[in-house]
Amino acid sequence: MRKTLLKILPFLLLINFALTQDVDISRYIYLLRVGDVESVKGAIDSLKKIYPNSVNLKFLEASITEDAQEAVKIYYDIALNHPESEFSDESLFRIFQFYYAKGDYEQAKKELERLKTLYPASPYAGINVRFPSAGEISIADKSGRRPSESKVDCNYSLQVGAFVDKNNAEREKEFFESKGYGVELHTKFKDGKLFYIVWVGCFSDRKEADKVKDEIKRKFGRESIIISTVGIR
Numbered sequence: 001m002r003k004t005l006l007k008i009l010p011f012l013l014l015i016n017f018a019l020t021q022d023v024d025i026s027r028y029i030y031l032l033r034v035g036d037v038e039s040v041k042g043a044i045d046s047l048k049k050i051y052p053n054s055v056n057l058k059f060l061e062a063s064i065t066e067d068a069q070e071a072v073k074i075y076y077d078i079a080l081n082h083p084e085s086e087f088s089d090e091s092l093f094r095i096f097q098f099y100y101a102k103g104d105y106e107q108a109k110k111e112l113e114r115l116k117t118l119y120p121a122s123p124y125a126g127i128n129v130r131f132p133s134a135g136e137i138s139i140a141d142k143s144g145r146r147p148s149e150s151k152v153d154c155n156y157s158l159q160v161g162a163f164v165d166k167n168n169a170e171r172e173k174e175f176f177e178s179k180g181y182g183v184e185l186h187t188k189f190k191d192g193k194l195f196y197i198v199w200v201g202c203f204s205d206r207k208e209a210d211k212v213k214d215e216i217k218r219k220f221g222r223e224s225i226i227i228s229t230v231g232i233r
Contacts, residue, residue: 022085023047025056029063037064059087062094072098079118089115089122097189105131127194129187156209157184157199158216158224169196176200179220200224 028040041064047057055078062074075091082088092115099108109131116125160176163169173183176198184199200216203209209226216222 089119154202
């Protein structure tokens with residue numbers, strides 16, 4: 001009996017080690033950054049069998065979850081229930097990003113303050129964010145011009161620039177405003193950097209956005225990208 005226990009003890013220790021240790025997901029984070037989502041999806045199920053209690057895998061799964069609300073729930077779980085995780089502060093930062101992108105600046109501000117309080121040593125805690133006031137965002141009508149009194153469903157906009165330097169973004173914004181277009185200035189965090197995004201127009205369907213995209217290219221030689229703003233405005 002003793003010999004049998006001695007034989008299986010290393011195996012039991014190995015299982016226990018796997019259950020109590022977490023998996024290094026740095027490789028998979030890199031794959032996500034280069035756009036190889038399918039490889040990450042294929043690896044998660046196999047990794048879960050080896051690391052069923054992995055907090056890192058929860059973070060990885062949230063990163064590829066298409067439903068943003070569901071992803072936020074996972075991030076909350078990591079940030080608040082697993083403060084020892086190496087991704088706890090980043091999880092809370094992504095929650096902040098979610099509310100900021102939605103335009104819920106009040107909640108975004110609360111989450112940023114929570115981040116700074118719970119994880120003061122985090123590199124994300126040192127980020128200073130300027131939250132826009134209601135009067136700072138101008139909405140264009142569906143033609144891409146100045147706002148009219150009629151209400152328009154803003155499903156698309158044209159992204160005409162993404163700048164690290166806010167002054168450059170302001171100049172781009174002023175250029176299109178001087179040409180009579182409605183312009184919005186947004187911010188977006190990517191890979192730990194803050195970008196200032198310039199949107200032109202407010203369009204109910206993609207065809208309208210295409211027309212103004214061609215117009216901007218023809219008149220000013222400026223390239224732009226059609227983006228969906230559903231759920232963001």
